[in-house]
Amino acid sequence: MQIKQILAEAAVGSEITVKGWVRTKRESKNVTFININDGSVIHNIQAVAEAGVLNEETQKLITTGACVAITGTLIESQGSGQKVELQVKSALVYGTADPEKYPLQPKKHSLEFLREIGHLRPRTNTFSAILRVRHTLAYAIHKYFNDNGFFYLHTPIITGSDAEGAGEMFRVTTLDPKNPPLNEDGSVNYKEDFFGRETNLTVSGQLEGELGAMALSKIYTFGPTFRAENSNTARHLAEFWMIEPEVAFYELEDNMALAEDFTKYVIRYALENCYDDLVFLEGRLKEEEKNKKQEERSELALIEKLKFVIDNEYVKLTYTEAIQILLSSKRHKEGKFQYPVAWGIDLQSEHERYLVEKHFKKPVILTNYPKDIKAFYMKLDEVSDDVPGQTVRAMDVLFPGIGEIIGGSQREDNYEKLAQRCQEVGIPIESIWWYLETRQFGTAPHAGFGIGFERLVMFVTGMTNIRDVIPFPRTPKTAEF
Amino acid sequence: MQIKQILAEAAVGSEITVKGWVRTKRESKNVTFININDGSVIHNIQAVAEAGVLNEETQKLITTGACVAITGTLIESQGSGQKVELQVKSALVYGTADPEKYPLQPKKHSLEFLREIGHLRPRTNTFSAILRVRHTLAYAIHKYFNDNGFFYLHTPIITGSDAEGAGEMFRVTTLDPKNPPLNEDGSVNYKEDFFGRETNLTVSGQLEGELGAMALSKIYTFGPTFRAENSNTARHLAEFWMIEPEVAFYELEDNMALAEDFTKYVIRYALENCYDDLVFLEGRLKEEEKNKKQEERSELALIEKLKFVIDNEYVKLTYTEAIQILLSSKRHKEGKFQYPVAWGIDLQSEHERYLVEKHFKKPVILTNYPKDIKAFYMKLDEVSDDVPGQTVRAMDVLFPGIGEIIGGSQREDNYEKLAQRCQEVGIPIESIWWYLETRQFGTAPHAGFGIGFERLVMFVTGMTNIRDVIPFPRTPKTAEF
Numbered sequence: 001m002q003i004k005q006i007l008a009e010a011a012v013g014s015e016i017t018v019k020g021w022v023r024t025k026r027e028s029k030n031v032t033f034i035n036i037n038d039g040s041v042i043h044n045i046q047a048v049a050e051a052g053v054l055n056e057e058t059q060k061l062i063t064t065g066a067c068v069a070i071t072g073t074l075i076e077s078q079g080s081g082q083k084v085e086l087q088v089k090s091a092l093v094y095g096t097a098d099p100e101k102y103p104l105q106p107k108k109h110s111l112e113f114l115r116e117i118g119h120l121r122p123r124t125n126t127f128s129a130i131l132r133v134r135h136t137l138a139y140a141i142h143k144y145f146n147d148n149g150f151f152y153l154h155t156p157i158i159t160g161s162d163a164e165g166a167g168e169m170f171r172v173t174t175l176d177p178k179n180p181p182l183n184e185d186g187s188v189n190y191k192e193d194f195f196g197r198e199t200n201l202t203v204s205g206q207l208e209g210e211l212g213a214m215a216l217s218k219i220y221t222f223g224p225t226f227r228a229e230n231s232n233t234a235r236h237l238a239e240f241w242m243i244e245p246e247v248a249f250y251e252l253e254d255n256m257a258l259a260e261d262f263t264k265y266v267i268r269y270a271l272e273n274c275y276d277d278l279v280f281l282e283g284r285l286k287e288e289e290k291n292k293k294q295e296e297r298s299e300l301a302l303i304e305k306l307k308f309v310i311d312n313e314y315v316k317l318t319y320t321e322a323i324q325i326l327l328s329s330k331r332h333k334e335g336k337f338q339y340p341v342a343w344g345i346d347l348q349s350e351h352e353r354y355l356v357e358k359h360f361k362k363p364v365i366l367t368n369y370p371k372d373i374k375a376f377y378m379k380l381d382e383v384s385d386d387v388p389g390q391t392v393r394a395m396d397v398l399f400p401g402i403g404e405i406i407g408g409s410q411r412e413d414n415y416e417k418l419a420q421r422c423q424e425v426g427i428p429i430e431s432i433w434w435y436l437e438t439r440q441f442g443t444a445p446h447a448g449f450g451i452g453f454e455r456l457v458m459f460v461t462g463m464t465n466i467r468d469v470i471p472f473p474r475t476p477k478t479a480e481f
Numbered sequence: 482m483q484i485k486q487i488l489a490e491a492a493v494g495s496e497i498t499v500k501g502w503v504r505t506k507r508e509s510k511n512v513t514f515i516n517i518n519d520g521s522v523i524h525n526i527q528a529v530a531e532a533g534v535l536n537e538e539t540q541k542l543i544t545t546g547a548c549v550a551i552t553g554t555l556i557e558s559q560g561s562g563q564k565v566e567l568q569v570k571s572a573l574v575y576g577t578a579d580p581e582k583y584p585l586q587p588k589k590h591s592l593e594f595l596r597e598i599g600h601l602r603p604r605t606n607t608f609s610a611i612l613r614v615r616h617t618l619a620y621a622i623h624k625y626f627n628d629n630g631f632f633y634l635h636t637p638i639i640t641g642s643d644a645e646g647a648g649e650m651f652r653v654t655t656l657d658p659k660n661p662p663l664n665e666d667g668s669v670n671y672k673e674d675f676f677g678r679e680t681n682l683t684v685s686g687q688l689e690g691e692l693g694a695m696a697l698s699k700i701y702t703f704g705p706t707f708r709a710e711n712s713n714t715a716r717h718l719a720e721f722w723m724i725e726p727e728v729a730f731y732e733l734e735d736n737m738a739l740a741e742d743f744t745k746y747v748i749r750y751a752l753e754n755c756y757d758d759l760v761f762l763e764g765r766l767k768e769e770e771k772n773k774k775q776e777e778r779s780e781l782a783l784i785e786k787l788k789f790v791i792d793n794e795y796v797k798l799t800y801t802e803a804i805q806i807l808l809s810s811k812r813h814k815e816g817k818f819q820y821p822v823a824w825g826i827d828l829q830s831e832h833e834r835y836l837v838e839k840h841f842k843k844p845v846i847l848t849n850y851p852k853d854i855k856a857f858y859m860k861l862d863e864v865s866d867d868v869p870g871q872t873v874r875a876m877d878v879l880f881p882g883i884g885e886i887i888g889g890s891q892r893e894d895n896y897e898k899l900a901q902r903c904q905e906v907g908i909p910i911e912s913i914w915w916y917l918e919t920r921q922f923g924t925a926p927h928a929g930f931g932i933g934f935e936r937l938v939m940f941v942t943g944m945t946n947i948r949d950v951i952p953f954p955r956t957p958k959t960a961e962f
Contacts, residue, residue, distance in 0.1 A: 002630060002698060019730045020698070021923050036730075039697030040630060067923035069730075095894070095924030102922050119915035120922065122696035131697060135632040142623045149483060149521060151616040156953045157638070157705045158651070158682075158720050162962040169637070170675065172651045172682065173708045177661055177669045188658045194651065194709055195718065196958035201639075201653065202646055208953060208962060215603035215610060216520030217483060217501070224638045224704065228655045228675055238675065249500045249550075250520075254667050268698035401946065413576070436961050442502050442548035443584050444574030472637045472689060477677035479641040481689060 004040035007082065010074050017071040018045055018086060021123060022097075024106050025062055034062060034088075036070065039128050042280050046081065047072060049088035058091050064106055065097025065123075111468055118472055118481045126284055130279040130469055134457050138222070140269035141243055141453075144262055145220045150245060153212040153219040155205030159198050161431055168228040169200035170238075190296050201226035202397055203449060205244050207377075207435050209409060213246040213446050214438045220245040222453075230476050234465040237403075237454060237476035240288055246448030252379075252393040252410040255440045255447035256365050259397050259406050260314050263363075263451075268310050271303070278303055278460075285462040298401070302462040305400070308362075314397070315360045318368040319347075320387050325359060346373045349403050356398045369394040376421040378409040397448070402459050408449020415439035485521035488563065491555050498552040499526055499567060502604060505587050506543055515543060515569075518549065520609050523761050527562065528553060530569035539572050545587055545603075546578025549874075555697055592949055599962050607765055610758040611849050611950055612749055619703070621750035622724055622934075625743055626701045631726060634693040634700040636686030641678050642912055649709040650681035651719075682707040685931060688723055688858075688916050691892060694727040694927050696918045701726040703934075711957050715884075715946040718935060722953035727929030733860075733874040733891040736928035737846050740878050740887050741795050744844075744932075749791050751941050753783070759784055759941075766943040779882070786881070789843075795878070797843045798878040799849040800828075801868050806840060807832055824869045827854045830884050837879045850875040857902040859890040877928070883940050890929020896920035 001016055010016055020038030027033075030051050035044040047070045062068060072088040079085075099105065103117055104124065114121040121127045145152065158172050174194040175181065181189040190198040194262075205221040212219035221244040228238065245258065271278065282302035289297040300308060317325075326332055326341045331354060338350040347366075356364050368381055368391040378392035397406035412418040418439055422429055429436060457469040467473040472481045482497055501519030508514075511532050516525040517955045523788040528551045535543075535668055542771065543549060553569040560566075578588065584598055585605065595602040602608045604925040628631065639653050656677040662670040693700035702725040726739065752759065763783035769777040781789060798806075807813055807822045820829040828847075837845050849862055849872040859873035876888065878887035893899040899920055903910055910917060938950040940961060948954040 004630065019925070021696075039632075040699070065923045067925040078562065092907065094926065095920070098923040117916060120696075122693055123923075128696060131632060131693070135627075135634075138633045139623055139627045142620055146616075146620045149485065151520075152619045153616075153952055154609065154705075154722060156720065156955060156960070156962070158707075158955050158960055168655070170653045170655060171549060171658065172653060173658070174649070174651060176659070177652065177654070177656070178663070178667075180658060182659070185657075194711075194957060195955070195960035197960060199960050211600045211962070212603055212612070212952065215502075215601075215609060218521070224635075226639075230675075239637065241635060312804045370649070423894050437600060439576070441576070441578040442546045442604075444500070444548040445575065471634055474637060474639050474676070476675060478640055479637070479676035479678060481637070481692070 002040040003036070003038045003043065003045050006045060006074070007041065007084065008293055010084070010125040010267065011083060012074055012076055014074050015032070015071065015089075017238035018047065018075055018379065019069045020045075020067070021095075022064055022066045024060055024064060026357055032059065034068075034070065036053040036068065037128075039122070041083060041121045042125060042129055042132075044277050045086055046077070047089070047091075048078075053088050054091050058093060061093045061096050062091065063097055063102075065102040065104055067094040069094065076412045077142060082266065086408050102208070113467065115467055125280060127468075129280050130457070130461050130463060131471065132267050132277050133274045133281070133461050134469065136270050136274045137266055137457060137460060138453070140266040140273075141222060143269070144265045145245065148218070148245075149216040150220045151212070153205075153209060153216075153221055154223065155208035155212075155221050157202050157204070157224065158195070158199050159202045160195065160199050161207070163439055167203050169203060170226050170228045172199045172201060178279070203227060206246065206448065206450065208448065209244050209246040209448060210435070211438060213248045213448070214442070214444065217248045217455070218245070219247075232476055234436075234467075235426075235455075237466055237470065237475060240466075240470065242450050243453060244448060244450045246446065248444050248446045250410070250447040251445055252367060252395060254411060255408055255449060256316060256367070256395055259365065259395070259408065259449055259451075261408070263397070263456075264310050266456070267306050267460060271310075272308055278306070281461050281463075298462075305462075306460065309399070312362050314363040314365050315366065319366055319370065319391065320368065320476050321346070322351075322355055322366055325355065329354065329359070331358075344370050344372070352398045352403050356403075357400050361400075363400070364398045365395055367395045368392070368399065369396075376411070376425045376427060377385060377411050379412045380417060392445075397449075399459055402455055404451050405455045405459065406451045408447065410445065413439060413445055417445065483521040484519045484524065484526050487526060487555070488522065488524060488565065493555055493557055493565060494554050495551065496570075497555055497567070498550055499528065500550045500575075501526075501548070503545055503549060504551070505545060513540065513543075515549075515551065517549065518609075523606060523613075523757050524600065525561060526565075526567055527560075528567040528569050528572075528608070529559075530572070531684070534569050536571050538777050539574060542574045542577050543572065543582075544580050546583040546585055548575040549573065550575065580931055592946065594945055596948055603952070605620070606761060606947060608949075610755075610761050611739070611938070611942050611944060612952065613758050613951065614755045614762070617751050617755045618747055618941060619934070621747040621754075624750070625658055625746050626726065629699070629703045631699040631728075632693070632697050634686075634690060634697075635704065636683070636689035636693075636702050638705065639676070639682050640682050640683045641676065641680050642688070644680045644788060648684050651685060651707050651709045653680045653682060658923065667683075671952055684708060685723070686726065687929065687931065688913065690725050690727040690929060691916070691927065692919060693927065694729045694929070695923070697727045699726070699797050700728075706790070713957055715948075716936075716952055718947055718951065718956060721951065722934035724933050724934060725929060725931045727927065729927045731891070731928040733848060733876060733928060736891060736930060737797060737848070737876055738888055738930075740846065740876070740889065740930055742889070744878070744937075748941060749788050752787055752791075759787070762942050762944075779943075784813050786943075790880070793843050795844040795846050797846045797848065800847055800851065800872065801849065803828070803832075803836055803847055808834065810835065810840070812839075825851050825853070833879045833884045837884075838881050842881075844953055845879045846876055847879065848876045849873070850877075853891070857906045857908060858892050858899065860893045861898060874928075878930075880940055883936055886936045886940065887930050887932045889928065891928040894920060894924045894926055896924065896941070
């Protein structure tokens, strides 16, 4: 029986065996307290061994990090903490953990240090809580889409096309790394590579996702995506997971409604199913922020922040309106933005944060961006006298603290316009003939978006470095474990 | 409202709009029948337009493959087929499909041809049914593990280790493909590569999965895995999805029970949630097998076969017992096996099929294989006089028709034995120091297995080529779409 079950349902007086890892041991003359955790829940169970119950050898081997099976009677707890504890009858040590060598002794460890021992950090309260929340969010995502008639589509990881141009790509190859076969003109002969062409790791499943939506109406992807960008920041990973719903017959407004309903659902699901983990993580964050200046601390405690997102309607406005707000702001007038504000700019993090955290104090959905700062496949807006330039039916969802969490759009469903946009941005039409054909055969309005899973996990757990919300982060010069 | 909902719950007499793709149009003097499908369900809805309701232009544009929105009144069906049909009031054509160019005209297409138009094949009955079943199986997998206290662990896709040696790997790199940086000795200088070392695409998440299980007790992975093997067969993909549960405190017997319970659960879930799709796929398979000789046809119809697996206990026996059965078989004595049978051989497909399909006629779990044909991390058995050589606590689950669907084992949890095995098979201990450390710090008995998702989808859908159960297959010389 796992500790989660024991704490929830085991009857006082019953004999049980707990299997897990020792977090702490405290000995006094008459009694030994052993706190055990098995990862099923944030809480430990305390085993209490009267003097003489365990033989000396066993007693000695039970140290922090050791793996044990302890059998005893579940009794009402004498002390504070849990309602129940285990009165020890016998103990078995599966595996010891030499206190001289085991790095996770019961004291505070920095997140930086824990990253170096990624193979052991899931055994800490912080990382086991993060991983449970991560699991719960992933499950909520599948449940949301399944319950709403979406089909999970596995789009390819190895791709022969670089159509989206979302970023630098990793090459996937089996050619001799030192002496690749060459063509007569001296270029690498990819015809001899495994797939008979140059292939890369996907940056997005969207284009293939659209193929699915043009047949099944509602699909979503949930898989790894990659960026070979040399960004050593707290917000970027070379390998991360992304969710991309795509829906036939959806226009921009439906897409916004989906993004709002979806994010609220999964955050609510985490609150309902990981409450104890979130309480722990809220305490951790408070502790971490004690070292920060008052103005850099979160305005809301973690759980308050999550409830705030669930309970409030997201603000929806156009890019053009957002630029006007920024231009009218005191901060702009006093020249306090680092990057200049003008219609046509790609909004910087400082601009997004001003809108979300200062001006609206709510999640914001920005729409109808200038076409020149967005991808080729986004549907062109009607030209309007009220807008300084050509825009597209794009939307970005901005969250407090982490900025852009979702990017999406209604897609250009008109073949001629899409082919024209390909030409403008330099994508050879023959390289994505299959994508363009969906606009020639039974085209339909459709829309979708992408949400970075790790950004979502950061938001819900309150962690501020993306390397701490994925089990084994991949970043420039790091691929350990 | 999607067609699935309309057929299940819409009230006769209500006015509705159906959005989807035209499968067929049939015109007579007084009336036009338009069959529409939106991918939500295998069934079409029939729209019936009295003469004169649609203008001539619209009527002409409504051809197979066109995308339409048709509004009308839901009435009880006059003909056979569905219980309801749509009495057309108006129609909008979103996108046409030129009958001269659109390849999916209403006639029989070979699976080979459909593979060439992978971007359109989800619009066929066969492939939309497969994709719905695939979704449902994926969802059932997440639901099973979630409901049973497992946490979904995202193990890395890009890996710096080739410890498992499960197969040839794809290299992941950003080095100049033609003139890579070299060391003084002329070898490629991977220190300058993106991750500062040579990296590859993962062949299995197991080793990292074990790290998770040694902290959270019960984890599973579900992600893409890769083999750079030049196998152009109906059973192999270069990119496929795998599920790998790993459980602390499980021994081989618990692992077998999990594999059986898990596979039965997901197959039952598919039967309960995709029954109409499975009926369709059963019919397709029957049709396909008409061209086969009697003895090559399936003994059971598809749904019978699935129920048979659910309703029967899997046969469990050791490798040594299996060899004895094979040696005693008439087929062996008459010299009809292509590959010789003897203790120590890696069982060939013909041997596995004999056991599963001829001898037991049930799913079979084979255990305790010779260590020399299994991976280094499997737990060594006690040596026994009854067994000709050293065995390990391995298990393979064999299914009728497709052979090995699951491979797993109890893991070697003893540090010295594991280090010894690494040495025997030539894995440098320092290359997986993190894996070995779990045996030094709080080691515990644990076990797990891997199940190839596409093999499972093949089994449930009755498809016989693995390229037909994944949306966009990756095989040697093919990475289209």
